[in-house]
Amino acid sequence: MTLELIGFLYLPLLAGLILTGIHAYLGVHVVERGVIFVDLSLAQIAALGTTIAYLAGHDLHSNVTYFWSLGFTILGAAIFAFTRVHGETRIPQEAIIGIVYAVSAAAAILAMSKAPEGTEHLKDMLVGNILTVSKFTVAKTAALYAIVGLFHYIFRKKFLAISMGEQIPRIKLWDFLFYTSFGFVVTSSVAIAGVLLVFSYLIVPSVAAMLFASSIGKRLAIGWTMGAVVSAIGIMISFQADLPTGATIVCTFGIALLLLAIIWRLTRRSGTALAN
Amino acid sequence: MKRIALVLAALLIAAPTFAAPLKVVTTIQDLASLTKEVGGDRVDVSSIARGYQDPHFVEPKPSFLLLLRNADLLEVVGLELEIGWLPPLLDQSRNANIRPGTKGYLDVSHGVEILDRPTVVNRSMGDVHPLGNPHYWLDPANAVRIAIQIEQKLAELRPADAPYFAQRLNAFKIRINDANKRWMATMAPYRGAKVVTYHASWPNFVKHFGLDVVNYVEPKPGVPPSPSHTFELINLMKAQHVKAILMEPYFDAKTPQSIAERTGAKLVVLYPSVGGAKSGTDDYIQTVDTNIANLVKALQ
Numbered sequence: 001m002t003l004e005l006i007g008f009l010y011l012p013l014l015a016g017l018i019l020t021g022i023h024a025y026l027g028v029h030v031v032e033r034g035v036i037f038v039d040l041s042l043a044q045i046a047a048l049g050t051t052i053a054y055l056a057g058h059d060l061h062s063n064v065t066y067f068w069s070l071g072f073t074i075l076g077a078a079i080f081a082f083t084r085v086h087g088e089t090r091i092p093q094e095a096i097i098g099i100v101y102a103v104s105a106a107a108a109i110l111a112m113s114k115a116p117e118g119t120e121h122l123k124d125m126l127v128g129n130i131l132t133v134s135k136f137t138v139a140k141t142a143a144l145y146a147i148v149g150l151f152h153y154i155f156r157k158k159f160l161a162i163s164m165g166e167q168i169p170r171i172k173l174w175d176f177l178f179y180t181s182f183g184f185v186v187t188s189s190v191a192i193a194g195v196l197l198v199f200s201y202l203i204v205p206s207v208a209a210m211l212f213a214s215s216i217g218k219r220l221a222i223g224w225t226m227g228a229v230v231s232a233i234g235i236m237i238s239f240q241a242d243l244p245t246g247a248t249i250v251c252t253f254g255i256a257l258l259l260l261a262i263i264w265r266l267t268r269r270s271g272t273a274l275a276n
Numbered sequence: 277m278k279r280i281a282l283v284l285a286a287l288l289i290a291a292p293t294f295a296a297p298l299k300v301v302t303t304i305q306d307l308a309s310l311t312k313e314v315g316g317d318r319v320d321v322s323s324i325a326r327g328y329q330d331p332h333f334v335e336p337k338p339s340f341l342l343l344l345r346n347a348d349l350l351e352v353v354g355l356e357l358e359i360g361w362l363p364p365l366l367d368q369s370r371n372a373n374i375r376p377g378t379k380g381y382l383d384v385s386h387g388v389e390i391l392d393r394p395t396v397v398n399r400s401m402g403d404v405h406p407l408g409n410p411h412y413w414l415d416p417a418n419a420v421r422i423a424i425q426i427e428q429k430l431a432e433l434r435p436a437d438a439p440y441f442a443q444r445l446n447a448f449k450i451r452i453n454d455a456n457k458r459w460m461a462t463m464a465p466y467r468g469a470k471v472v473t474y475h476a477s478w479p480n481f482v483k484h485f486g487l488d489v490v491n492y493v494e495p496k497p498g499v500p501p502s503p504s505h506t507f508e509l510i511n512l513m514k515a516q517h518v519k520a521i522l523m524e525p526y527f528d529a530k531t532p533q534s535i536a537e538r539t540g541a542k543l544v545v546l547y548p549s550v551g552g553a554k555s556g557t558d559d560y561i562q563t564v565d566t567n568i569a570n571l572v573k574a575l576q
């Protein structure tokens with residue numbers, strides 16, 4: 001790799017680290033709650049909001065459009081918070097997430113088929129590209145996620161309790177706040193990195209960490225390390241082999257998880273053997 | 277020893293300035309091909325999009341940043357064809373010499389014939405390019421107009437090589453004129469033939485060769501075929517005896533194939549760009565040759 005190419009590397013890498021920071025944390029909650037596809041579902045609702053604003057004649061990057069997409073995200077958060085009916089009906093939360101995803105994706109297709117001056121712009125919005133992320137976006141995202149991170153740090157006991165399945169007072173309100181802040185983050189992340197990459201940042205570090213640790217603190221440490229290392233390796237491979245950057249990182253996540261799983265299996269075997 | 281020194285000195289004096297070739301980056305391979313015709317060995321041309329890709333959608337790769345970073349000249353189709361992917365790449369390339377409005381940026385749409393320029397654009401029209409149809413390079417007359425603009429730009433950036441570029445442009449004009457006579461003769465029997473195209477990407481091509489596009493497989497540009505539109509299209513094609521559906525290789529052939537089967541028309545894959553196929557699309561003239569040959573097979 002030429003030295004010149006390395007100069008292009010640091011913004012995607014920085015973006016990858018920022019995404020790791022917030023998503024590896026949120027991923028612990030998401031995996032613990034068993035709502036794996038909630039990010040795809042919320043991103044899709046946000047996209048539907050954008051599409052509708054666009055149809056109403058607003059520019060794709062205008063504030064009005066942004067508030068439409070935010071409004072739809074909050075609506076989605078409300079749906080998820082107020083449909084915790086597993087206790088009463090045995091309907092899993094994941095079913096509702098899937099339904100919301102399918103319906104909002106289909107609604108966006110219907111809306112686009114009516115008046116789609118910029119289907120390519122809308123497509124562009126759902127597949128943000130981490131390679132061409134700008135300095136401004138990186139700085140803005142870092143600031144936004146720091147605020148969300150602080151919010152979660154302050155109320156960590158409440159959020160953690162719900163994710164661990166405990167009943168706390170005013171659970172629906174806290175759940176709503178969780179999904180709203182989560183939706184806010186995911187919507188911004190998807191615009192930077194695309195749906196596939198955001199999903200990987202959210203789920204893979206957290207799953208990998210669960211192989212090796214059970215305490216939340218250790219899981220976070222493992223998740224953050226894995227996310228940072230995989231981002232760096234993935235971006236290096238993408239530059240070395242000239243491959244689309246986002247997809248390369250996703251595949252690197254897959255390979256890394258596989259390797260960790262093999263290590264886990266081997267160490268566990270030898271551990272059991274020793275115990276016997 | 278002395279003689280060798282003398283020869284060397286003579287060589288040094290006689291040799292033209294060994295300037296490094298001008299580094300040109302184009303968004304599509306057609307522009308690269310025309311730049312090669314004009315620039316010869318004094319330019320080093322690379323294209324970002326491959327001829328087999330839809331130039332509306334290009335997946336950014338790290339090498340594109342490097343290409344743009346080192347470019348002396350960037351040639352674009354313009355009319356918002358590359359709007360979905362070029363601006364962020366250009367931003368991140370951090371090459372101030374090829375930004376729009378600078379000497380190193382050439383938008384060849386300024387000197388060509390543009391069709392389908394809407395008087396009013398609104399969102400109900402589909403994925404319309406508000407500045408006009410960007411697929412203008414498919415008209416050989418526009419190819420010459422593009423080559424002229426490239427020649428002027430190259431001469432501006434490398435004045436010392438201006439005569440060389442002028443001479444190569446002339447040679448190209450003669451070759452494409454001869455080719456055009458051949459194409460027109462081949463197409464003459466089919467003047468006025470009715471065709472359907474998948475996307476509204478062939479207006480310049482059909483105008484040049486005298487074909488009549490009665491409708492499109494897409495109900496609106498960029499919108500996938502819908503059942504009612506497909507049904508109407510089948511009836512229209514039967515009524516007007518349309519013999520061919522033209523489409524680019526990167527669209528889904530399922531709907532046009534089923535329309536072709538129901539109407540007796542033939543589905544023809546035409547290459548919208550140089551490099552669109554493994555063979556027969558090596559340069560601009562050869563690409564038109566291949567397209568005309570494929571088209572005639574269907575219209576016969």
